[in-house]
Amino acid sequence: MGETLTVKENDIFLVSDPLGDIPADGGLAVGLFYRDTRYLSLYEFSINGQRPVVLTSSAEHNFMSNLQFANPRLDLPGGRVVLPDTVSIWRNRFIDGALYERIGFHNYNLFPVTVRVRLRFGADFRDMFEVRGFVRRAAPPAALEPLVEGRRVTLGAVGQDGVERRTRVTFLDGDFTPEFAVSQELLPVAVAPAATVPDATAPATTVPHPIWVVEASFDLRLPPGRPVFFTLEVAPEGARSPAEEPFEARVRRLQRDYEAWLGQGTEFWSDHEVWNRLVRRSLVDLRLLVENTPFGPLIDAGIPWFACPFGRDLAITAWQTLMFRPDLAVAALRFLAHYQGRKVDDFTDEEPGRILHELRRGELAALGIIPHRPYYGSIDATPLFIILLAETVRWTGDTGLAAELFENATRAVEWIEKYGDKDGDGYVEYLTRSPRGIKHQGWKDSEAPILDEDGRPVEPPIALAEVQAYVYAAYQAYADLLDWLGRPGAAEFRARAAELSRRFNRDFWVEDGGFFAVALDASKRPVRTLASNAGHCLWAGIVDRDRALTLAERLLQEDMLSGWGLRTLSSRVPGFNPMSYHNGSVWPHDNSLIAAGLKRYGLSEQANLVISQVFDAAQTFRYLRLPELFCGFTRDRRYYSAPAEYPLSSSPQAWAAGTALSFCQTILGIRPDGVRDRLDLNPTLPPWLNEVMVRRLRVGRAELDLRFRRTNGRTTTEVLGIRGTIDIRWPGSASF
Structure with a gap:
């Protein structure tokens, strides 16, 4: 996405350019978003018709972004010249039920300076799926003419769902009277190409979009030697109504909230200060991604594309963070159980017992144009739910939670056997039934993530290797639930797991390659391609012990291990592309599961090698923030190479944030059994x-x-x- 600044609180987030603006040139996925709708798509600040010169801009603290500027040369009426770098300008902003921004000036000249401040606002109220390019509509939301009332202007539009959405922009203070000019302009809006995931290989294009633009302008007198500022509130209507509170008090409260978040969980310290900072970064990024829900603190998947709950992401992130914050797992489990499938619905891929893939709350979901209300097209979220439930009970010892969600776990097992295994061959495979559904329903869910030995895309139905491993672990987890609750049947499910392991090790193992095939294709032939999926089988425990070392050694060869972590696909496979989303990139969470799997089989040094490489990569990214993914180029120590960013990677992103926390547990080899103390x-x-x-x-x-x-x-x-x-x-x- 290039350099952007992100702040988020609860269900509102802002992504701006490095100057703090939402530019009129159609920047992709910049804007103020609330519940999958862009409530501000234009926000530009200038003085005397010029943009100030940025000195520094940062959103390092998550709850607030801070930007510092200097003035360009200013030619004032009467011929006086204000030299560059003589007026300091700053922008401080945060979100607390609305966007609050304070813009300040300090005049270092010996004479007063009057500047003409101009702010431009506009809102297209486009659904996130339109911003992503997933859906193109001939009739966008019908824009309402802006309403100006004193120091406030209201932008609005009526969607095809009949809902009127509004954004209120209010000048809260300042010794001036803003002048408002309203016009309708045709502005370029960036749209991503239609795809299920952000695809950096297909760049965004812009389309003209009519939009009401409000320009607020006023003169601001800057006496020498003292600060002058004003404060704005930008509020999406329908969001939590912000209480009356001074700007500074809000900042202090948010800061206290973050400090309390860090103090509520496990405290981790090491003698390596950079590692400590990475752990802290992970924890505060998770705090940024939290939404407050009736189920507890729920983690959104990532900014900007996936600021909503995802089943798979919730399950894996919650598993990664159990050592630090088990309450995140409890909230995730209750949320996923609440939305567990109850009926057969081809449009949403819902089936009884199935765990959701993704829940959206925008106009297109409400209209049924997209199936995400919620959408259930995930082949792995259901077994992962069972695994997470058992692991949460192991950590907490809370058999009451096991009893509360036992029927949900039972329905999940029934889904695996009745709907997951579509042809009765004992393996779970995916094939969407929805015309708007996701074609590939494993965690690698891009357009062509599964390639054969010749680099050709494999078409569904597909039985992924890691999904069979998850099912194996889910059977073992369900047997533990039965034992903890004193119910019969545990031996039967352990026997099912053992039989699945036996068949899997026979049918998926590539003897002459020393790895597991990435999948079985529609004809039940092994797809003999080496991908990171095989490493998840170690995490789940399905790998025969006499094959674990062989698999580990194969995964750690240079075609998989990039120097910055494990790639998603071997560089020897035709079709490998280190700049692709899933066919050669490096995903931190992928590495966290594989490292945990190596540790599970007693391969501690190999696990530490993977962890060390990802740690090296983390130190090159801004704020020490691991992104969703990065490019899988080979590390070149001769030229001090750095990992290349994937242009459309989400950041912050949930299971990338959980990676360092999972690494802590792997390094320490922690295996809890809270039920048996x-x-x-x-x-x-x-x-x-x-x-x-x-x-x-x-x-x-x-x-x-x-x-x-x-x-x-x-x-x-x-x-x-x-x-x-x-x-x-x-x-x-x-x-x-």
Whole structure:
């Protein structure tokens, strides 16, 4: 997307250019968005007809962005010249039920300066799926002529769903009277090419779009030596009504909210300051992505494209963060259970027991133009739901949660066997029934993410390797739920899992390659392509022990391991493209699951190698923020290369933010069993970590403080404190 600034709070977010503007040149996915609708598509600030010169702009703190400018040369009436860099200009903004922005000036000249301030506003009220180019409509929302009332202007439009959407722009203070000019202009609007996912290989185009534009202008006198400022409120109508509160008080409250968020979960410290900053970045990015819901804090998938709940993303992000914030998993589980499928609906791909893929709340979903109300076209969200439920109970020891959601887990198992396995061959495969559905329904859901040995796209129905592994883990998880609740049938599901593992290791294994085929095609032939999907099989535990090392060694060869982490596809496969969305890029969350899988099979050094490479990549990105994905070019140490950004990557993004937190658990080898008040540890610190302390780690009814040290290549564990009852076991301990 290029350089942008993002702030978000609850269900409102703003993406602007580096100057803080939403430009009229049709910047893709910039704007003020609320519930899948763009409530501000034009916002430009200038003085004396010129844009100020940006000195620095940052949204590092998530809840607020800060921009600092200098004036260009200003020619004033009467012939006086204001030299460049003699008037400081700043913009501070945050979201708190509305967008609040303070624009300030400090005149460093020895004489007063009067500047003409101009602000331009406009709103196209386009649905996010239109902004993405997924849907093109001949009749956009019908724009209403802006309403000017004193120091406030209201923009509006009526959608085809009959809903009137409005944006109120109010000057809250300032010693001036704004003059408003209203006109209708034909402005370019950027649209992405129609695709299920953002595709950087097909650049955005612009289309002309008629829009009402409001220009507010006024003279502002700047006396020498003291600040002058004014404050704006931009409020999407229908959003949470902001209470009356001074600007500074709102900022302090948001800052306290973030500090409280960091203080509520497990505290992590290491002797590597950059790693500590990466962990903190992950936690605050998750806070940015939170929506407050009746189910608890729910994590949106990513900004800008996916600022809504996704089933798969929720499940994986919640799993990644259990060590730090189990409440995120509880909220995700209750939300997913609430929307679990109840009927067969071809348009939305809904089926009884199926877990949703994506829930949208904009005009197009309300009209039924898109099926995301919610849409259920995910082949893996359903087994992942069962896995997450069991893992959450292992961490929390909360068998009450297991009982609460047991019927949902049962319906999910029934979906796997009745609807997931479409042809009764014992494997789960996908094939959409919806004319608007997603063609590929695994986590690699772009237009052609599954390639055969010759680089040709494989057409559905497809049985993905990792999905069979998830089903295996879901059977094991369901058996645990049965045991915890004292219900019969656990042995039967463990036997199903064992039989699935036996068949999978026979049917998917590529003997002469040392890896698992990425999938079975429609004719049940193995797709003998090496992709990162095989690594997820380690995470799920379906891989025979005598094949785990062989698979690990194959994954860590240079065609897969880029120097910045594992690629999604081997560079030896025809069709590999390091700049593609799924066919050669590097996804941090993908690496987090594979690293956890390597650790599961006792391959700690291999896991640490993957973690170290992704950590190296993270240090090159702004704010230490891992993006959704980045390009899979090979690291060239001769020329000090850096990972290349994928142009349309979401950032911040949920499971990218969860990656570092998952890495912490992998490094420390933490395996909780809160139901039985037990904790197994098998730590192996990488060479760049010498000491780690974990405080307030909650497992079952206990809370622990632990220290880990690496000395002469060996990691030791020290228990600093226990509040509650728990049996801790680690290599070398008396009970291990």
